[in-house]
Amino acid sequence: xxxxxxxxxxxxxxxxxxxxxxxxxxxxxxxxxxxxxxxxxxxxxxxxxxxxxxxxxxxxxxxxxxxxxxxxxxxxxxxxxxxxxxxxxxxxxxxxxxxxxxxxxxxxxxxxxxxxxxxxxxxxxxxxxxxxxxxxxxxxxxxxxxxxxxxxxxxxxxxxxxxxxxxxxxxxxxxxxxxxxxxxxxxxxxxxxxxxxxxxx
Amino acid sequence: xxxxxxxxxxxxxxxxxxxxxxxxxxxxxxxxxxxxxxxxxxxxxxxxxxxxxxxxxxxxxxxxxxxxxxxxxxxxxxxxxxxxxxxxxxxxxxxxxxxxxxxxxxxxxxxxxxxxxxxxxxxxxxxxxxxxxxxxxxxxxxxxxxxxxxxxxxxxxxxxxxxxxxxxxxxxxxxxxxxxxxxxxxxxxxxxxxxxxxxxx
Numbered sequence: 436x437x438x439x440x441x442x443x444x445x446x447x448x449x450x451x452x453x454x455x456x457x458x459x460x461x462x463x464x465x466x467x468x469x470x471x472x473x474x475x476x477x478x479x480x481x482x483x484x485x486x487x488x489x490x491x492x493x494x495x496x497x498x499x500x501x502x503x504x505x506x507x508x509x510x511x512x513x514x515x516x517x518x519x520x521x522x523x524x525x526x527x528x529x530x531x532x533x534x535x536x537x538x539x540x541x542x543x544x545x546x547x548x549x550x551x552x553x554x555x556x557x558x559x560x561x562x563x564x565x566x567x568x569x570x571x572x573x574x575x576x577x578x579x580x581x582x583x584x585x586x587x588x589x590x591x592x593x594x595x596x597x598x599x600x601x602x603x604x605x606x607x608x609x610x611x612x613x614x615x616x617x618x619x620x621x622x623x624x625x626x627x628x629x630x631x632x633x634x635x636x
Numbered sequence: 637x638x639x640x641x642x643x644x645x646x647x648x649x650x651x652x653x654x655x656x657x658x659x660x661x662x663x664x665x666x667x668x669x670x671x672x673x674x675x676x677x678x679x680x681x682x683x684x685x686x687x688x689x690x691x692x693x694x695x696x697x698x699x700x701x702x703x704x705x706x707x708x709x710x711x712x713x714x715x716x717x718x719x720x721x722x723x724x725x726x727x728x729x730x731x732x733x734x735x736x737x738x739x740x741x742x743x744x745x746x747x748x749x750x751x752x753x754x755x756x757x758x759x760x761x762x763x764x765x766x767x768x769x770x771x772x773x774x775x776x777x778x779x780x781x782x783x784x785x786x787x788x789x790x791x792x793x794x795x796x797x798x799x800x801x802x803x804x805x806x807x808x809x810x811x812x813x814x815x816x817x818x819x820x821x822x823x824x825x826x827x828x829x830x831x832x833x834x835x836x837x
Contacts, residue, residue, distance in 0.1 A: 483694055493684055495806045499820060506827070605696045619700060622823040626707070 438613060438631040439468040443599055444545070445476040445607040446526035446533075446559060447488070449504050449518070450621040452549040454608040456513055458624060459542060465628040471541045473530040474599045475592065476607050483605070488523040504553075507621075514554035524552060525560040527592075531583040532565055534591050536574070543572055639832040640669040644800055644810040645746070646677040647727035647734075647760060648689070650705050650719070651822040653750040655809040657714055659825060660743060666829040672742045674731040675800045676793065677808050684806070689724040705754075708822075715755035725753060726761040728793075732784040733766055735792050737775070744773055 442458055444451035462469045480488075490497035501518060508516040529548050533541050547568045551557045557564055562580065569576035582588055602611055610618040610627035618627035643659055645652035663670045681689075691698035702719060709717040730749050734742050748769045752758045758765055763781065770777035783789055803812055811819040811828035819828035 493806065495804055499804065499806065499818060502818070503820070503824075510827075603696055603700065605694065605700065617700060617703070619704070620823075622821075623704075626711075 437466055437468040439470060440627055440631050441470045441472050441611045443472045443474055443602075443604055443607060443609040443611065445474060446529040446545075446548055446552070447523040448476060448607040449490075449500065449553065451608040452553045453504075453507055453511065453513075454621040454624055455542075455545050455549050457511060461624065461628060465632055467628055467631045469542075471533075471538070471545060472595060472599075473533040473541075473545070473592075474596045474604075474607075475526065475530060477526075478596055479600060479605060482600075491522065508553075514550070517554060517556040519552050519556050519558055521558070524558060527560070528562065528565055528583065529559045531588055531592055532569070532579055534595070535579050535582040535588055540572070540574070544568065544574075547572060638667055638669040640671060640814055641828055641832050642671045642673050642812045644673045644675055644803075644805055644808060644812065646675060646808040647730040647746075647749055647753070648724040649677060649808040650691075650701065650754065652809040653754045654705075654708055654712065654714075655822040655825055656743075656746050656750050658712060662825065662829060666833055668829050668832045670743075672734075672739070672746060673796060673800075674734040674742075674746070674793075675797045675805075675808075676727065676731060678727075679797055680801060680806060683801075692723065709754075715751070718755060718757040720753050720757050720759055722759070725759060728761070729763065729766055729784065730760045732789055732793055733770070733780055735796070736780050736783040736789055741773070741775070745769065745775075748773060 440462065442454070444455060458469065485492060490500045501516070504516045508514070533544055536544055548559055548565070551564060551568060552559045559565065566576040566580060569579055603617055606619050608621060610624060612627065612631045616630050618624070618630070641663065643655070645656060659670065686693055691701045702717070705717045709715070734745055737745055749760055749766070752765060752769060753760045760766065767777040767781060770780055800810075804818055807820050809822060811825060813828065813832045817831050819825070819831070
């Protein structure tokens with residue numbers, strides 16, 4: 436059995452975008468199976484006393500983060516980093532849609548949303564944009580969007596976010612190995628993959 | 637002329653300890669000259685509304701940071717991470733002593749203080765400990781400690797901390813290249829060295 440990593444991400448999170456753009460091939464090469472788990476960071480930040488992204492609350496840190504994102508996007512060969520306005524985006528709709536899709540369709544949808552948000556600077560809370568992305572990937576946009584209004588799906592996202600808290604997650608992206616080891620941040624992706632292999636091979 | 641990096645660190649900072657333990661050989665190999673610049677993060681945190689380390693203010697993040705430090709110390713071949721009590725330490729005395737020493741003596745003193753603090757778990761606000769470290773490195777402990785009470789030296793540390801703010805520093809460790817590019821965190825050390833080489837060679 437391949438070892439597994441749970442990849443926890445929030446659609447509003449800049450560094451989750453970087454991780455989502457590179458985790459697929461890295462996990463493949465490492466022989467690690469991925470579970471893509473979107474959740475909402477907002478309730479967790481609120482419980483820490485934050486009503487927004489730390490990059491908005493602390494402007495000096497925020498300006499640095501933009502520059503850091505520009506440099507890292509360039510190093511990864513991604514399009515020029517172009518943050519959306521408003522930032523942080525409301526990621527509720529995108530997260531519900533991601534959970535409404537079958538597991539195997541989630542990575543591609545996730546990458547497309549992030550690219551619209553952080554390369555094209557678009558607002559992912561816009562239902563029309565999400566519909567456009569779904570259609571572009573060959574999904575029945577109306578059917579998927581209709582699912583996001585159902586109580587079962589709303590509950591699913593709520594449960595996932597509660598599970599993130601239970602796993603001691605406080606930021607995104609986060610990676611958790613099968614033995615419960617938590618790694619926070621795009622910078623820890625390689626280390627998380629190594630840990631998963633070492634503990635499972 | 638060799639390119640130069642300013643290495644800004646606070647003696648209370650866990651991740652500055654990691655950077656200090658490895659920056660010397662890495663900079664040497666990269667052909668980059670280092671300026672070791674201790675400063676105080678406390679006034680900067682205060683201006684952000686924090687009266688302590690974020691690892692103390694946000695316990696879930698703090699517990700993660702300890703585990704992260706344990707893993708990283710092991711990877712770097714450092715002694716078992718053993719945080720001091722109280723944490724964060726008061727780093728004022730150590731910073732003044734570091735500035736009182738000649739430039740060429742500062743790296744060795746810095747590493748010795750960090751090791752006492754994060755490997756032996758000792759309190760670096762203790763004057764007797766700092767004297768012991770100075771003597772162990774062959775310095776005249778009484779003479780150096782006497783300097784730390786002088787207005788000129790107090791002013792020097794205050795000026796350095798103001799300079800850190802002016803450079804848009806909000807955390808430690810931070811690395812700044814000669815063209816003013818800021819890199820934050822032990823995880824960005826390699827990138828900072830690459831930047832310094834690319835822009836100056």
